[in-house]
Amino acid sequence: MKVAALAGGVGGAKLVDGLARLLAPDDLTVIVNTGDDFRYCGLSISPDLDTVCYTLAGIANQETGWGLQNETWITLSQLKTMGAPAWFNLGDKDLATHLERTRLLDDGVPLSSITRGFCEAWGVKPTILPMTDDPVATVVIDTAGNRLDFQEYFVKYHWEPAVKAIEFSGIDKANPAPGVLDALKDCDLVVICPSNPYVSVAPILALPGVLHIVQQKPVVAVSPIIGGAAVKGPLAKMIGELAGQPATAGFAANYYKKLSILTGYVLDTRDELEGTLLEGWGIIYETVDTLMISTDDRMRVANTVLELASEIYGDK
Ligand code: GDP
Numbered sequence: 001m002k003v004a005a006l007a008g009g010v011g012g013a014k015l016v017d018g019l020a021r022l023l024a025p026d027d028l029t030v031i032v033n034t035g036d037d038f039r040y041c042g043l044s045i046s047p048d049l050d051t052v053c054y055t056l057a058g059i060a061n062q063e064t065g066w067g068l069q070n071e072t073w074i075t076l077s078q079l080k081t082m083g084a085p086a087w088f089n090l091g092d093k094d095l096a097t098h099l100e101r102t103r104l105l106d107d108g109v110p111l112s113s114i115t116r117g118f119c120e121a122w123g124v125k126p127t128i129l130p131m132t133d134d135p136v137a138t139v140v141i142d143t144a145g146n147r148l149d150f151q152e153y154f155v156k157y158h159w160e161p162a163v164k165a166i167e168f169s170g171i172d173k174a175n176p177a178p179g180v181l182d183a184l185k186d187c188d189l190v191v192i193c194p195s196n197p198y199v200s201v202a203p204i205l206a207l208p209g210v211l212h213i214v215q216q217k218p219v220v221a222v223s224p225i226i227g228g229a230a231v232k233g234p235l236a237k238m239i240g241e242l243a244g245q246p247a248t249a250g251f252a253a254n255y256y257k258k259l260s261i262l263t264g265y266v267l268d269t270r271d272e273l274e275g276t277l278l279e280g281w282g283i284i285y286e287t288v289d290t291l292m293i294s295t296d297d298r299m300r301v302a303n304t305v306l307e308l309a310s311e312i313y314g315d316k
């Protein structure tokens, strides 16, 4: 089964890791959000791409989910001593990734080619594609009217400002990166990872041409909400602020259903009661413990996604 997975950072990377252990490398393409990409201390940083690649390479920090394992922070502490803006966690080894990416971008090499080179160097076998080679910036507009770059909102302000709206600046003029539309057209299944629908998945779906293709495909999504809470990050708070409702496992299902792209949904065993709601919408579902910490956890959730896909094909 050929799979195209849409992913943000930490939540996306964990499911993709499980899928990569169950599928042949040629059968998995991961399309990664780049709306969070930003410049920091003169460097081009692609947080979600790095998280997915480091995870698949087996070199990610297992505790945080982002950054590299066995990292040191000498450069960051020196920057702080000098009064530099040091709100972004820049590890010494991680710095090499940003230096090399910035050098290549400055030489005119597209982000998708750079990512392919990095994956070769790190031994990542599935195809990892940035959603676009063009600049797209996720902007959070808070209730006070401030426009914040996503990483400022997320890391600098610890997602404290109340969100009024989200914009993807540059999206209309951005082209999907080479390979993105073909991977979607050629796949048997689109998987939407348990990433933040508003800021990790929405930018990918908003790229010209993407939604239309995804609408023609079987799509299985995994709930990013477990027992009414986000495992990590601002999603539950954002649902309250943007949709005016408490976070539920069914929220993401409804979000994708409204875009006419949901066939099947994997929800956590703790949210089993919401299954009847999904049935009412004509969406098939499976329940499983979706909390992914160990490798076994990741494979269990990925396996449930693939089982649901077989069910979709069997039902056809
Ligand atoms: P980011 O770009 O690093 O913020 O990561 P993503 O957008 O890919 O993922 C963030 C979402 O992943 C959060 O809303 C979390 O609730 C969800 N998430 C993180 N870990 C898990 C997990 O183990 N299981 C499930 N079901 N969701 C998770």
Ligand code: CA
Residues within 6 Å of the ligand: 008, 009, 010, 036, 047, 048, 200
């Ligand atoms: Ca992200």
